[in-house]
Amino acid sequence: MATVNEPVEPQQNIETPLIAHSPKVAVVIPCYRVKQHIMGVLASIPPVADVIFCIDDACPDGSGQHIADNCRDARVQVITHENNLGVGGSVKTGYRAAIEAGCDIALKIDGDGQMDPDLVPGFLQLITSGKCDYSKGNRFFRIEDVRQMPGLRIFGNAVLSFFAKLSTGYWNIFDPTNGYTALHLSVLDLVDLEKVSDRYFFETDLLFRLNIAKCVVREVPMAAKYGQERSGLSETGAILPFVAGHLKNFFKRIFYSYFLRDFHVASVQILLGPLLLFAGILFGGYHWMQSINTGETATAGTVMIAAVLILTGLQLNLSALSYDMNNVPRDAIHPNLAGSTDT
Numbered sequence: 001m002a003t004v005n006e007p008v009e010p011q012q013n014i015e016t017p018l019i020a021h022s023p024k025v026a027v028v029i030p031c032y033r034v035k036q037h038i039m040g041v042l043a044s045i046p047p048v049a050d051v052i053f054c055i056d057d058a059c060p061d062g063s064g065q066h067i068a069d070n071c072r073d074a075r076v077q078v079i080t081h082e083n084n085l086g087v088g089g090s091v092k093t094g095y096r097a098a099i100e101a102g103c104d105i106a107l108k109i110d111g112d113g114q115m116d117p118d119l120v121p122g123f124l125q126l127i128t129s130g131k132c133d134y135s136k137g138n139r140f141f142r143i144e145d146v147r148q149m150p151g152l153r154i155f156g157n158a159v160l161s162f163f164a165k166l167s168t169g170y171w172n173i174f175d176p177t178n179g180y181t182a183l184h185l186s187v188l189d190l191v192d193l194e195k196v197s198d199r200y201f202f203e204t205d206l207l208f209r210l211n212i213a214k215c216v217v218r219e220v221p222m223a224a225k226y227g228q229e230r231s232g233l234s235e236t237g238a239i240l241p242f243v244a245g246h247l248k249n250f251f252k253r254i255f256y257s258y259f260l261r262d263f264h265v266a267s268v269q270i271l272l273g274p275l276l277l278f279a280g281i282l283f284g285g286y287h288w289m290q291s292i293n294t295g296e297t298a299t300a301g302t303v304m305i306a307a308v309l310i311l312t313g314l315q316l317n318l319s320a321l322s323y324d325m326n327n328v329p330r331d332a333i334h335p336n337l338a339g340s341t342d343t
Contacts, residue, residue: 023104023128027052027120028094030087031063034111038063041109042071044117048124049075049107053097055090056080063111087179088202092193099185107182115180119222123182126218133187133215133334134207136173137180141221148223160204163246168207169253170217171325176204180222184334187215201245208249212256216332257327266327269320277313280306 027049031038038054045052052075056064064078079093091108098106105127109115115137126135140146146154157175164176177200190213197205210217258267284306291298 023124024050024102025124026050026094026098026101026103026106028091028098028106028108029054029111030057030090030094030108031055031067031111032057032059032084032087032090033061033063035059035061035063035066037113038067038111039070041111041113041117042067042073042076045075045109046117046120048120051098051101051103052076053094054078054111055093057086057090058082058084086199086202088196088200088205089198091202092196092198095183095185095188095193099188103185105182105184108179110179116222119180119220122220123180126220127182127184127332127334130332130335131216132218133184133332134210134217135182136175136217136219137178137222138173138175138219139178139222140174141219142223145223160242160246163243163250164204164207167246167249167253168204169211169257169324170207170328172328173207173217173219175219176207178222179203180220184332184337186334186337187213189337190215190333197245201242204242205245205249208253211253211329214329214333216329266320266323269316269323273313273316273320275313276309277317280309280311280313283309 025048027045029038029041029052031054034041042052042054052073054064054067054076056062056067056078058081064080067076068078077097079097081090081093085093094108095106105124107120107123109117109120119137123135123137126132139149140154140157157177161174161176164173165171168176181203187210191206191209196202196209207217254270258264258270284303287298287302287306290296
């Protein structure tokens with residue numbers, strides 16, 4: 001936790017230096033079938049990391065034991081799960097270990113060598129400068145990087161990104177499943193970590209809960225490396241379960257943000273917009289079918305009622321969407337939670 005310095009009376013003609021708090025940084029690495037790559041990843045982690053937690057998620061290849069036998073970096077600690085908990089479960093274990101170690105920031109990278117450790121200072125700087133509470137990689141920022149990606153991955157991410165924006169409320173985020181992240185651990189006081197998904201939905205589920213806590217999220221442009229290793233996440237297989245999870249979180253977020261914790265004009269728009277839209281569609285559809293069956297033309301008044309209901313519903317829905325898109329959290333909360341501003 002940050003410390004608060006006692007104010008000192010400055011002497012005449014002598015400038016009082018500003019004492020900066022140096023945050024303690026933990027790196028969390030889920031380890032599952034990464035035995036061939038993990039030693040290279042560990043060797044490339046910069047000195048800014050104070051401690052490195054390698055979470056052996058019941059790896060059948062014994063990644064954790066391999067690290068313990070071969071790694072001589074004093075910062076590295078291996079934590080082994082008896083049962084496989086998934087990538088989310090591993091990250092949660094790492095977060096808890098980082099908190100127990102007195103760390104301020106936890107940075108999570110994968111152990112397969114696809115994430116560039118040279119970007120670590122950039123992820124940390126966004127948080128230590130007070131610009132955000134959670135920084136996240138974006139592999140789709142540079143066009144030249146996108147061209148190197150598999151087409152199926154691009155399509156799958158585009159679909160998931162749209163649903164992620166709806167469910168999390170972070171309309172400024174385009175790479176929701178990116179696992180290269182940094183989090184100021186103080187914000188977990190406002191998030192029930194136990195309820196966050198243990199599997200691949202962890203990243204976007206955490207975003208949803210961070211939005212409820214009004215945390216600021218920023219992206220860091222990055223290029224992913226794609227070697228011969230295969231990802232455990234299938235883009236096509238993930239779409240349906242991810243969409244289901246997003247829809248569930250969307251309705252929960254709307255209820256929490258616009259009805260439980262606050263109520264304003266957008267709340268009224270959310271209530272009336274869908275109601276008027278569907279009422280107009282049902283009313284117009286009923287009279288349209290009746291006109292087909294009887295051969296009688298619907299009156300101008302009937303058509304106008306259906307049109308007004310539909311157009312008004314559409315307008316209210318678009319207004320509510322516009323409000324939600326502009327309601328993305330903008331002021332980082334961790335400086336207040338931590339007791340002082342990291343610099």
